[in-house]
Amino acid sequence: MTKDELKHILLDYKKGKLSEEQIIERVRMLDTEPLGFAHIDHHRQIRQGFPEVILCQGKTPSQVVEIAARISKSSGPLLATRATPEQFRAVKKRVRSARFHEAARVITANEPAVDKRSGMILVVSAGTSDIPVAEEAAITARMSGNRVETLFDVGVAGIHRLLSAREKLYNASVIIVVAGMEGALPSVVGGLVDVPVIAVPTSIGYGASFGGIAALLAMLNSCASGITVVNIDNGFGAGYAASLMNKLRRT
Numbered sequence: 163m164t165k166d167e168l169k170h171i172l173l174d175y176k177k178g179k180l181s182e183e184q185i186i187e188r189v190r191m192l193d194t195e196p197l198g199f200a201h202i203d204h205h206r207q208i209r210q211g212f213p214e215v216i217l218c219q220g221k222t223p224s225q226v227v228e229i230a231a232r233i234s235k236s237s238g239p240l241l242a243t244r245a246t247p248e249q250f251r252a253v254k255k256r257v258r259s260a261r262f263h264e265a266a267r268v269i270t271a272n273e274p275a276v277d278k279r280s281g282m283i284l285v286v287s288a289g290t291s292d293i294p295v296a297e298e299a300a301i302t303a304r305m306s307g308n309r310v311e312t313l314f315d316v317g318v319a320g321i322h323r324l325l326s327a328r329e330k331l332y333n334a335s336v337i338i339v340v341a342g343m344e345g346a347l348p349s350v351v352g353g354l355v356d357v358p359v360i361a362v363p364t365s366i367g368y369g370a371s372f373g374g375i376a377a378l379l380a381m382l383n384s385c386a387s388g389i390t391v392v393n394i395d396n397g398f399g400a401g402y403a404a405s406l407m408n409k410l411r412r413t
Contacts, residue, residue: 197232199225207238211409212306215398216242218269223252230269231256240271241305243298243398266297266397270305277307281335283404285310286324286351288317288341291366295397296340299362302401303338308408318346331355336404340397342366345377352386358407361391362400 174180207213213233218226226249234240234257250262250269260271283303287296293314303310316324331354339348340362348361363377374394381391392399
């Protein structure tokens with residue numbers, strides 16, 4: 163349930179269109195809904211502006227289905243990350259509008275309309291191999307109602323590719339930069355723009371990259387100002403943080 167929906171319920175009660183019992187029935191599950199293996203936080207959309215997100219990793223298909231079906235029933239946006247094709251096929255049987263974004267390993271449904279007041283969030287990837295994490299970030303931001311554009315494979319190995327698209331950088335309100343290997347791209351972008359830059363290290367790289375630790379440390383030690391760093395491969399966290407920043411910029 164969104165804040166607007168709750169306002170409509172209260173207005174209907176004020177106008178005599180709803181009884182106290184009907185209001186209680188509609189809001190009784192706004193706290194948590196116990197399923198035995200999970201407690202669904204139905205209050206989160208009112209509290210934080212977005213419903214609970216499902217991390218599919220480590221869950222069985224049947225567990226993902228039950229959580230997804232309950233969230234979708236409330237008509238809020240459904241976002242499930244780190245999903246497998248098997249989990250998606252199970253969800254699709256219960257949530258007919260569900261879509262599977264294969265590269266990002268993300269399931270979505272009930273995608274919200276874009277807020278026309280929102281600035282543009284730009285998602286940049288250093289290499290093609292970084293696209294799955296970048297797509298997870300982009301989809302997360304879109305599911306929060308943001309305008310999102312992408313710019314892929316513009317890493318420092320061919321810096322002219324980034325510079326030739328600098329107009330996109332200048333038009334963005336928030337920029338997410340996804341990079342593996344030595345993780346240098348966020349520093350370059352951070353030195354070109356005057357908006358928040360969220361750096362996402364990926365686990366892409368050869369042995370000395372240590373599964374993304376080399377990129378993570380490089381980003382944390384960036385000399386460019388205004389860079390925030392999320393955890394390795396955490397496209398979701400970057401997309402969510404970018405959405406919060408973008409919301410603040412339009413208020």
